[in-house]
Amino acid sequence: MVAVLPQATAEFVRPTRERRRPATKREQRQASLARLSESALELxxxxxxxxxxxxxxxxxxxxTKGAVFFYFGSKAGLLGHLLDGVEAAVVDGLEENLAAAGTDARDQLVAFIHSQARLGVEHWREVLLLILMSLEFAGRGELGDRIGxxxxxxxDHVEAIIARGRAQGxxxxxxxxxxxxAVVMAGHDGIFLEWHRRKQELQGRELVRALRRTMQAGLLKEEAR
Incomplete structure (x- = not known):
């Protein structure tokens, strides 16, 4: 089994893009939605x-705050909109990577870890939002259900990987x-929180390598490593 680690370049910093002034009402609306979403995500x-x-x-x-209510209906609606993007980035992207990894559970485990590494480069705020909101809304109302x-x-995906690996011996x-x-998911959430706390001290590539080796050592039988 050969796995190539993704390059954690620029240590989770997004490139800046020059913005042009929107020309049509549709473009103005989309620009306002994007600006409000980015602002809410960061805050x-x-x-x-x-x-x-x-x-x-x-x-x-x-x-003005009226723009938030106009486009999203409420503050909760704005968070719900962000969660739609989170789900697409975090879960839909993972499903594509798992499908490409084949049927060997060891390869799927590596695909899961590398998928999280790519999120750390491309969508780290979205992942942190999911983690932090899961704590803030644990078991509370519609938003809590949405996050859950x-x-x-x-x-379900992690449990399926583990069940397949056990069946494959x-x-x-x-x-x-x-x-x-549960331990794998604890590593998933914990690695992002640790990076958030100590990104000036830790190297993204080495952090991913450590996560992969730790998970493989804990999950794989010795003869399967």
Missing amino acids: FVAQGYRQTPVEQIAHAVGL AIYRRLY TFRDDCGGREQA
Whole structure:
């Protein structure tokens, strides 16, 4: 089994793009949606949902709070819109990578880890939003259910990888499969939080390498490594 680590260049920093002035009403609407979404994403990650007023989201991009209600209906609607993007980036992208990895559970495990590494480069704020909002809305209302559904999709994929590996005889079976999946997901969330806290100290590429080796050592039978 050969796996190539993704290049964690620029250490999770997005390139800046020169913006042109929107020409049509449709373009103006799409630009306002994008600006409000980007502002909310940054502020929700930095301050939390409840600590971020609608006025601050709008004023950060030169709009009024009325624009938030016009485009999203409510602050909760804005977060719901962000979660749609989170699900597409985090789960839909993972499913594509798993499908490309084939049927060997060892390859699928590596594909899962590398998928998270790519998210760390391309969508790190989205992943942090999912993690932080899961704590803020744990078991609470529609948003809590929405976040739980996204995590459920992730759990299902990880549990399926582990069940396949145990059936193929390459994964350890001396503890519960669901508990093994929980440990993998704890590593998934924890690695992003640790990077967020210590990104000035840690190297993204080495962090991914350590995660891969740690998970493989914990899940694979010795003769399957």
